[in-house]
Structures are given as structure tokens and as C-alpha cells.
Amino acid sequence: MARFGRVVTAMVTPFNADGSLNLDGARRLAKWLQDNGNDGLVVAGTTGESPVLTDDERLSLFAAVTEAVTIPVIAGTGTNDTAHSVLMTKEATKLGVAGILAVTPYYNRPPQSGIEGHMRAMAASTNLPVVVYDIPARTGRKIATSLILKLANEVSNIVALKDAAGNPAESAVLMSQAPAGFELYSGDDGLTLPFMAIGGSGVIGVATHWTGQDHQEMFALWEKGDVNGARRVNARMLESFAFETGDDNPNPLPSKAMMNVLGLQVGEARLPMGPSPAGLEERAKKVLENLRAARAASN
Numbered sequence: 001m002a003r004f005g006r007v008v009t010a011m012v013t014p015f016n017a018d019g020s021l022n023l024d025g026a027r028r029l030a031k032w033l034q035d036n037g038n039d040g041l042v043v044a045g046t047t048g049e050s051p052v053l054t055d056d057e058r059l060s061l062f063a064a065v066t067e068a069v070t071i072p073v074i075a076g077t078g079t080n081d082t083a084h085s086v087l088m089t090k091e092a093t094k095l096g097v098a099g100i101l102a103v104t105p106y107y108n109r110p111p112q113s114g115i116e117g118h119m120r121a122m123a124a125s126t127n128l129p130v131v132v133y134d135i136p137a138r139t140g141r142k143i144a145t146s147l148i149l150k151l152a153n154e155v156s157n158i159v160a161l162k163d164a165a166g167n168p169a170e171s172a173v174l175m176s177q178a179p180a181g182f183e184l185y186s187g188d189d190g191l192t193l194p195f196m197a198i199g200g201s202g203v204i205g206v207a208t209h210w211t212g213q214d215h216q217e218m219f220a221l222w223e224k225g226d227v228n229g230a231r232r233v234n235a236r237m238l239e240s241f242a243f244e245t246g247d248d249n250p251n252p253l254p255s256k257a258m259m260n261v262l263g264l265q266v267g268e269a270r271l272p273m274g275p276s277p278a279g280l281e282e283r284a285k286k287v288l289e290n291l292r293a294a295r296a297a298s299n
Contacts, residue, residue: 002183003129003159004072004099005039006202007215010047012252012259013061015267021057022267027068029264034069037212039202041065042101044076046138047206047252052270055088063095072098074131074204080105082118086125093126100130101162106139112147123155130157131204135164135187145174152182162187162204168194175199190241193234196222207240209255210262210288214295236294243287249280258284 011033014025030041043065044050044058053061058076066073075097077088082105089100102122104115123130132151136142142165151158163171164187175184175198183201186192192203192215208215214237221229243258245251252269257280259266268275 002185002201004074004131004202006219007038007208007212008040008042008072008074008185008202008204009033009038009208009212010042010045010204010206011065012209012255012266013044013048013053014265015270017267019267019270021053021060023060023064025264025266026061026064029259029266030065030068032264033209033212034071036210037214037216038071038208040072040074040098041069042074042076042204043097045101045133046076046103046135047255048076049252049270049273050076052273055091058088059091059095062092062097066096074099074101076101076103078103078105078122078133080108082121085118085122089122089125093128097128099128100126101133102130103133103135104139104141104143106141109140112144115141115143116147116151119151119158120155123157126157128157129159130155131160131162131185132158133162133164133187135162137164137166145170148174149177153179159183160185160201163195164188166191168198171195172198189237189244193218193222193230196230206244206251206255207237210258211237211240211291214291232298236291236298239287239290243283249277253277253280254284257281258288261285261288
């Protein structure tokens with residue numbers, strides 16, 4: 001089993017109707033995710049709307065969710081300011097989280113040397129395991145494979161990569177050279193099954209908000225050597241993967257709509273992301289209906 005489990009959800013952040021942080025909602029959602037197939041949670045990642053959370057809100061979320069569940073909680077403490085990221089990492093470490101998610105500094109597009117310095121500084125500020133997060137579509141900068149390998153070999157608590165770079169062939173190169181114990185998490189739900197073929201450990205997902213049990217079934221089949229069975233389960237989830245983000249309804253709008261449909265009341269996204277366009281919850285209901293029908297048909 002991977003350090004943080006196979007199925008980890010990048011959790012949405014619940015807000016009240018007035019846009020304020022809903023800590024009770026975060027606790028309820030975290031418990032529900034734990035009960036519905038999740039081995040771990042990422043709090044205050046991009047899906048959790050970290051750019052629009054204050055430092056106090058993020059720290060309150062880390063504390064509330066960690067207290068609410070027994071599964072590992074990974075704290076999203078990275079920003080595009082190294083000193084700020086170090087401060088948030090130190091504060092999160094005090095709260096009992098299980099790990100740190102360190103995203104590539106975004107917008108300022110640093111050189112690889114700057115990314116290296118940033119990641120080393122974050123890792124040095126905690127004794128917790130650190131998951132490097134590579135998502136060039138949002139950050140504007142790809143972390144070079146050579147740099148990931150250097151960090152994995154030289155920094156003892158950099159233990160995993162959340163890979164949302166969308167290049168499985170390059171990820172295969174990484175895993176062929178990575179040190180023993182270094183873990184690869186798919187950061188793109190649609191690439192999770194291909195990543196398993198190159199040595200992936202699991203997924204840090206978005207659709208996993210409602211497909212946690214499906215993912216667990218897919219992983220179990222894969223590990224038994226039933227590749228065709230794993231492919232069938234993956235196919236069952238393709239509509240959910242297509243729904244989870246898009247130009248008209250970017251992540252996390254669809255996941256928030258789905259959680260509201262499921263009765264978890266996570267509210268709308270804050271500006272500039274939200275509110276959701278009309279009809280999104282109706283689409284969520286249809287996706288859920290189709291998923292449930294596909295599950296039933298496979299039993």
C-alpha cells in the first residue's frame with residue numbers, strides 16, 4: 001500500500017451561503033469521503049480553492065479535517081512565494097497533518113534552479129513527507145524530470161510526485177530511474193490506469209469525490225492481474241472524468257455541484273471561479289445516474 005493510500009481526494013472547500021468558510025461542512029465532507037472509498041485527503045489544494053483562502057482559513061481547515069478523520073491528511077501549503085510557503089508548512093506541521101503538498105511556484109515562472117530552491121526550502125521546514133505537485137497547465141512551468149530525480153535522491157523527505165503534466169511517456173522515464181520507495185500519484189483521473197502500468201502508486205483525484213469505491217475496485221482488479229476488469233471499471237468512470245472539469249465548468253465547479261447533489265452542501269466556489277453556471281447540478285445528477293447504472297450492470 002502506498003504511503004498515503006491508493007485513492008486520495010483533493011477535497012473541495014465548503015463555504016456557507018454568504019461565502020464564509022464552513023468548517024462543519026468540511027468535517028462532514030471529510031468523514032463522508034473516508035467512508036466512501038478514500039484512503040487519504042488533500043486539503044487546500046487547487047481543487048480546494050487555495051488561492052482564495054486566507055492563511056487562517058487554510059490552517060483552520062487543516063486542523064478541522066485532521067481531527068475529523070483517521071486517514072492521512074496532506075496539507076496544501078505551497079504558494080508562489082517561497083518564504084510564505086515555508087511559513088505555512090511550519091504552521092501546518094504543528095497541526096498533525098500527515099504530509100505536505102508542494103506545488104510548483106505559479107505565475108512567476110521560475111527557472112529550474114528556482115524551483116529546486118523552493119522545493120528544498122519547503123522540505124527543510126518540516127519533518128513530514130513532501131509530495132511535489134507538477135501541474136504545468138496551471139503553473140506555467142514544467143518541473144524537469146532530471147530535477148524531480150535529483151530532489152528524490154537528495155532530499156530524504158521528498159517522497160512522491162503528484163503528476164498532472166499529462167505525459168505518461170515522460171513519467172515512465174521518471175519511474176524507471178526513481179529511487180526505491182519514491183511514489184507516483186496520478187494528478188489526472190483519466191491517466192490513472194495508464195500510470196499504474198508504469199509503476200504508479202495511486203491517484204490524487206477530483207472525480208474521486210464520488211468514484212472512490214470505483215477506483216478501489218479498479219486498483220484491486222489491477223493488482224490481481226485482471227487488466228480487462230480494471231479497464232471495464234475505468235470505462236465506467238470516463239463520463240465522470242469528462243465532467244470534473246472543462247472550459248465552461250472548470251474544476252472545482254463540477255465537484256461542488258456533485259457534492260451538493262449528494263446532499264453534502266459545500267456551497268458555491270468563491271470568485272473568480274464561481275458561481276456555477278445554470279444547469280450544472282442537473283448534469284451532475286445525470287452523471288451520477290449513469291455511474292450508478294453502470295455499477296449495477298457490472299454486478
